[in-house]
Amino acid sequence: MSAVVQPERRRLLVAMLEELVEKGYPGVEVEAAARRARLQGTEWSAWFADKDACLFEAFEQLSHELREAILVGCAAGEDWPSRVTGGLRSLLAALAERASLAEALAHGFPAIGPAAQARYQAFVESLAPLLSPGREASMAEGDLPAEVELLAVGSCEALVFEEIRAGRTAKLPELVPAILFSVLVPFIGAAEATAAMEAERRRTSTLPAGTG
């Protein structure tokens, strides 16, 4: 999928996911999403073969944007743990800003069926290679387990998923320190992960409310 999406098309994709969350898969119609997106004319009706094609592209677009947010967040850190911290902050902020889209990502879209669930799983797995540089940051004697990246990503996904399901998406940024621990610990061990978590707690406690 192209990384650059026309504004009208993107508005329709976002509207489809919002419709999905509000109405559930059986109730979603591209026409209703087009009205929600305030699209003029009928050009949009030729963009997708059917509502499934539109929903799947909407999911791909959302997952692409979240991945981009992570990469931007990771860019600033001086060492591996601080790059992970930046990526995690950026991801949780992006989800918190778009609670209904987060709900679509975690629950509404995968509920469509096995193909959608496979796409969700593929998105989760696609984040694992981003953590591979953590192997070089490890001080462990001997090789880390083969699955250490997915263990870390899965930890993050589970904790984020539960907050979304509980309706606490807006508060996700408050969980950066605790989730950071779970992401770092398979690579650098409990002592180093705890130190990084505590440093992040100190940082957020000194920030004005709502800016963490």
Next chain:
Amino acid sequence: MGTWGAEPPERRTTGIAAFTPPSERERLVAAMAASCAARGYAATRIADVTAAAAVERISFEQHFADKAECALSALNETLAEVTRVVAGATGPERADWEKLLGALRALLELLAARPSAAQLACAEARQSMPPEAYALYASGIRVLVALLDRTRAYASVAAPASATRGAIGGAEALIRRELLAGRAERLPGLLPDIVYGLLVPYLDQREALRYAELARETVNEGG
């Protein structure tokens, strides 16, 4: 179509049950799990389930009020079996390490033997089924968290309250990957990495790696 349906229930973990023909209800529950795994809960129709179980619609209605009740029964039975095998592997006479290893091994073997039920419990209930199913899934996770949180007693650092839940999430990601890819038979082979993921929040990293290696030897020995 055979007398007991085109698709018999996936093999049981006890030898005794294998000699007992499955009841109508058992066939319906197994067929529901299989259909949810293949088509997803949303696309599963009662007609799919009754056809696979070789059961009349009227019989389905004698056992279940609707599709959701049948699916929740399948989920409940899977969670009950998980609880049974985990409890069986964690006898009080065993050391904590043996309990953990035994419970994880039994759990992975159960999920490998019952891929449809595993997918229902690990994927469908979490993301695709009615809220009652998610509540059951969440209660099963809470049981596992309570069991694994005992490892905190060995911790030298103050891990966050969510550490065990996060570690279980890591294991779930590996399990779901194999289930959704149709590779349930590989689940027991994940034991070493899952052991590592569950222990490393609390133990020294070298110790966690050592226990993962012990788990690998167990897997390799098939013992």
